[in-house]
Amino acid sequence: MSPAEKKAEKARLRARFRAARLARSEADYAAHSALIRARLLALPEVAAARTVHVYWPLVERREVDTRPLIAALHARGVRVVLPVVVGRTEGAPPALRHCLYEGEDRLCASPWGLLEPGPDAPEVDALDLDAVIVPALGAGRDGHRIGHGAGYYDAFLAGLGAFTACPVYADCLVDRLPAEPHDRPVDVVVTEAETWRVPPP
Secondary structure (H helix, E strand, O other): OOHHHHHHHHHHHHHHHHHHHHOOOHHHHHHHHHHHHHHHHHOHHHHOOOEEEOOOOOHHHOOOOOHHHHHHHHHHOOEEEEEEEEOOOOOOOOEEEEEEOOOHHHEEEOOOOOEEEOOOOOEOOHHHOOEEEOOOOEEEOOOOEEOOOOOHHHHHHOOOOOEEEEEOOHHHEEOOOOOOOOOOOOOEEEOOOOEEEOOOO
């Protein structure tokens, strides 16, 4: 598959996955998110982690709801870290900062519509992360994922040694995704129906 064909296929799948997410009823959204969260919490790598990076969900887009997961980890005494998007500059790679979660009341709305830790939140070095819960619209059983296309997580995950898990809905999991050189596969894909450990390449 040529680079142009890969981009076209990714765009098609991105639209398909977005439509599948938005078609969910409130009841399905809540039930499926709860099942996925339970599977994430049951992962031995997450259970043993002292510092976990988790995204704050875009609920209106039916992104798997991680808020109770964040609360559960925080209650356990786990250091929970949320991403903060660094504004992109011409020619610079996309970048994320990793800031300590200190409670929902300490989150601020970013220019991108995301809730993030405020400017005074302590920053955590990416090398201190034990596990990363990686957002995606959809994923493949090969470990590759499709996000919104900005490349923030691929840049972050490049060279990272932490365990990575990607929560997606079962109807947004496919056998394989077209991968580009910058794409970074995850270790585990979790749906409401299964926990899939990606086979080594």
